[in-house]
Amino acid sequence: MSAAFAYALVGVGLFSLGLYALIVHAHLLRKILAINVMGSGVFLVLVALGGRTREAQPDAVPHAMVITGIVVAVSASALALTLMLKLVAETGRAELPTHRRE
Amino acid sequence: MEAITQLQYAFDAPLGLGLLWLAWRTLACQDLFEAVVSFAAFGLLMSLAWVRLDAPDVALAEVAVGVGLTGALLLAALAKLRSSKMNEDAAGQLGKEGSEVGRPQWLPLVVLLSVAAGLGHAVWSLPLYSAGLSPEVALHLETSGVSNPVTAVLLNFRAYDTLLEMVVLLLALLGVWTLGGTARRPEAAPGPVLDTLVRLLVPVLILVAAYLLWVGAHAPGGAFQAGALLGAMGVLMLLAGWRLRTSLMALPLRLTVVAGPGAFVAMAVITLFIEGRLLEYPPQHAGTLILILETVAALSIGATLAALFLGSRPQDLENR
Amino acid sequence: MTLSEYFSAALLFAGAFFFLAGTLGLLRFPDVYTRLHAVTKADNVGLGLMVAGLTVQAETWTAAGKLLLIWLLVLLTGSTVAHLISRGALRRGIQLWKL
């Protein structure tokens, strides 16, 4: 059953990668991608750890949470992309105004 | 049997490494277009991982969203980003990125490593076996009205969660509409080939969405998968240059979008009066009620997702 | 293994060969048009042979029909996408590879 742990660790890796990119990158589209990667990591951890049952059938509750999560994540991304485009239309830059580049 | 287990592990290794590698490419490569395409490929690999983890319900949702919606959304946003760059000719590098790519920053790197180590340790120290909530689900599956445990959780045991999720979708759309439309580029005519493709695919998409909705009661499928499929169909139609008549874009679209959360709230109120508990169906009617809710929810999710892709408020489009 | 299993194994191997050929072509061919040629071989023939091999083993007629539908859909979308990409590439002046 160590496959569950292997996939959960991959999920942890995805989450950390996404977090790093979220901090490092200034470009907002890249930040949106980073948040999506983080979300995928969380989903992977949830479902992988839900597979630790002794029976063949995995736990259905994390599956249900992840399904709604996937759909909500895409709608949140759509909102974020629109916000980004609005910001670009206003300021001409795809970066947050607080982000100073020296 | 031994060989099969080994083959499965041999399957896991490239899959896991491929996921991490593609995520890294998505976040670290120079070109934003390459990043978006890598992310689309990442979604495909994720769906293989769900199948490997015996989560076909999740795989269906991931495929419908990841293959059908995310890529199109990101590519359309990237195109608008580039065209606004062309219009304004601003100094900000919109399509390309600044100089920080490639140069590691030490403080975030320390954060990354400590977060990864902490979470990894937390995951690793979990017990090897844990039934989670699956005994509870199995215990009450009889009275839930459906035999697919995931659907039972989504629309019966934790239906209030799903209610709120529908509200989140609606809020996202309201947010997009409130922001107003973004400038649209003039579009070329789709051409006969693309038009034929869409004309052939749309009936099959509707059929498969209905099938997933129906089959969700006893096998993987359900409202979210069917809804995401309908949303992807809307995206495909919008990409081929199809537009609804303006009379359909105003009130009917709004009603469809609100119908999902509305149906959930109505069901919650009715069950509150009949059974005395929020969204607790009478067991003999549970199956029918779930199917009704799911149908409305799927249509509503599909309309919301397609409207999210369209971006601007329908009447803004009319005025243009 | 029964005779039908040998038969479908042969079909599956043939399909896998075409996938390998398609991937090799994608990696090794010199320009987008030749790569397109390689990819469509995997799309049409590779998946077709795979589907044929699996259909032999399919437990019900519904499953067989679904497999066939999947192949037809991939044929349809694959050829359309190939057409759109090659025409777009030509219009954008991407040069054809010459010896």
Add this chain to the structure above:
Amino acid sequence: MQTLYFALALFLLLNLGAGMWRVLRGPTASDRMLAVQLLGTTAVAVLLLLSQAKGHAAMRDVALVVALLAAVTAVAFVRRAWPDQEAEIDSE
């Protein structure tokens, strides 16, 4: 027979990994999209093999949805995101 299915699925997964190289390398945007197209088809084949190997008919539906939606990203690319090197030609 099950072993064969798994072995072929693994083989196709490695194939898919090799195809990723073209996604990352390009050089043109159309090359990347073409690679994604092949990845989609390969994923369909892997899903079908896994579904047969595990005797899990529902996974065939996953493959069906991939096959249905494989065109959407490519169409979005062709219709929206393809950067024009030359002047924009909008006439058909």
